[in-house]
Amino acid sequence: MAAPVPPADDLPVLPSNFFHSDESTHWSWERDFSDVQEIGKGKDTLIYSALCPKLGNRRVAVKVYDKTKVQATKYRAIKREIAMMMYFMRKRLPSVVEYYGAFHDDAHLYIVMEYCGGGDLLEKLLRDKKAMHEKRVAVEVALPCLSILRTLHEMRIIHRDIKLENIFIDDVGRVKLGDFGLTMSxxxxxxxxxxxxxxxxxxxxxxxxxxDLVISGQIKATDIPPTNEKVDIWALGVTIYELVTGRLPFEGKDKPEIKRNITANNLAALPSFLTPQCQAFIKAMLTYGVDERPSCAQLLQHPYIAMYCAPPPAPKPAALPNVIALHAYSPGAGGRAPAPPLDDTRSPRTPGGSHIPVTVSRNAAATSAQHSPTILAQSGYTARPDPFASPLGPRDGAAGAGGPPVPRKISFDFFSPAAAAAVGAPNPKPSPLPGDSKHRDGRRQERESGSGWSISALMSKLASPSKRAQQ
Incomplete structure (x- = not known):
């Protein structure tokens, strides 16, 4: 029996006439955006932040494509990117960069989306000048990223470009997944x-x-085994490895050497200051075999996540008295209203009725859910927390729209195994290693030019202020 075909509205599809309809022409780059600032540059895009009066003067990010540089295959990818963001908006997915609109003019294509004032995770490392503690990585990155990826994978959607630069931090410190240029269903x-x-x-x-081999017909597309959602698990494992160590798990002087190390599974040794749970978590995500690599649901149950991200205990009902006195008055035919109680506790009464109090005994704990909000509030009862709230707290000193710029040259302070041994406990506070100043810069440019990168040379080539692309 053939599998049921999903309804059309349950798939990320861009209407064929989208760029020729009113939906895409009621925007104007000159009229609807002010205080425009370039914040990033991609391989074939420019990214700006701007104030948008149409959206209540909200600051937004705008990805701009030059039509003269967009080839037919890329144009198809742009439409797929917009369709994905519209689909996520329709499904009201949390932890993804929000979509506001898309339009075009004679020269450019535009995608208007949420502006994340905290930048991306690479910018965060540059600001902090050190790797992140594994507990912060678990709570602030691993848990929310695995949660949203689990949702996408259940929809049979894969991101295909998980990395530091594509995980953003919004204005209140929550991480959000962005840049859906390679995302597909x-x-x-x-x-x-x-x-x-x-x-x-x-x-x-x-x-x-x-x-090129497929386009030229040397290899048939039907003969190629497709990849699946496990590629996102691997990429997130590389990202977490970077966050807790400050380096990549597979390095090389250029891209071919990096590919050879990945193919040969030459995983760099994990430092001993990481807990066994953290090391096992990263190794599980970087499992070479696809079938043996765990899913998001399995990783969310991993001891590393459980150790740092234990769910908060359910709130207990407030202790209410077992005996509640209710003053009721039977309707009367016309007598006088009773005198108010001595303690000025007024009870509803029917004028002219009886004021004989009626005492009702009940098990308050068993019926606390039936009490009014007023009684619950007076008795100290607290509501269950919002299940969609981010586990992250407000950012500490993260640079927002008007915050301090990211410095041009930054040195990383790495964890010191000697310091860990001196403290006598795993995961001490990161401390710098003398003479071990390692830098990060220009990764995006080096990747596009085909060269590899290493931590020891990351910041030496930085030629412009680090403002990462809101892609």
Whole structure:
């Protein structure tokens, strides 16, 4: 029996006339945006932040494509990106960068989306000048990212470009997944192209043949085994490895060497200052075999997550007295209203009725849910927390729209195993290693140019203020 076909409105599809309808023409780059500032640059895009009076003078991010540089295949990818963001908005997914609109003019294509004032995770490392403690990574990054990826994977959607630069931090410190330029639905397409960022590619992606061989007909697309959602698990594992160590798990002087190390599974040793739970968690995500690599649901049950992200206990009902006195008055035919109680506790009464009090005994704990909000509030009862609230607290000193700029040159302070041994407990506070100043810069440019990168040379080439792309 054939599998049921999903309804049309349950798939991320962009209307064929989207760029020729009123939906895409009621915006104007000159009229609807002010205080425009360039904040990033992609391979074929420019990203700006701007105030948008149409959206209540909200600051937004705008990704701009130059039509003269957009090829037919890229144009299709842009439409798919917009369709994905519209689909996520329709499904009201949390922890993804919000979509506000898309439009075009004679020269450019525009995507208007949420502006994340905290930048991305790479910017955060540059600001903090050190790797993150594994507890913060668990609470602030691993848990929310696994949660939203689990939702996407249940929808048969894969992101295909998880990395530091594509995980953003909003104005209140919550992480949000962004840049859906490579995102696709496995219900609509097969993932047979070796796309993504080399340093984060899973071995099954590295093994895919080049697109040129498929286009030329040397290899049939039907002969290529498609990848699946496990590529996101691998890429998130690389991201978490970077956050807790300050380096990549697979390094090389250029992209071919990085690919060879990934294919050979030459995983750099994890430092001893990480707890066994954290090390096991990262190794599980970087499992070489696709079938053995755990899912998001399994990783959310991992001891590393349970150790730092235990769910809060359910609130207990407030203690209410077991005997509640209710003053009731039977309707009368016309007598006088009774005198008010001595303690000035007024009870509803019917004028002319009896004022004989009636005492009702009940088990208050068993019926607390039936009490009015007033009684619950007076007795100290607290409501259950919002299940969609982020586990993150407000950011501490993160640079927002008007915050301090990211410095041009920053040195990382790494964890010191000697300091860990001196403290006598795992995960001491990160401390700098003398003479071990490692830098990060220009990764996006180096990846596009085909060269690899290493921590020891990251900041030496930084030529412009670090303002990462809100993609």
């Amino acid at each position: 496995m219900k609509q397409e097969s993932a047979i192209s070796p796309v993504g960022t080399v340093e984060y590619m899973a071995p099954e992606v590295v093994a895919l043949p080049p697109v």
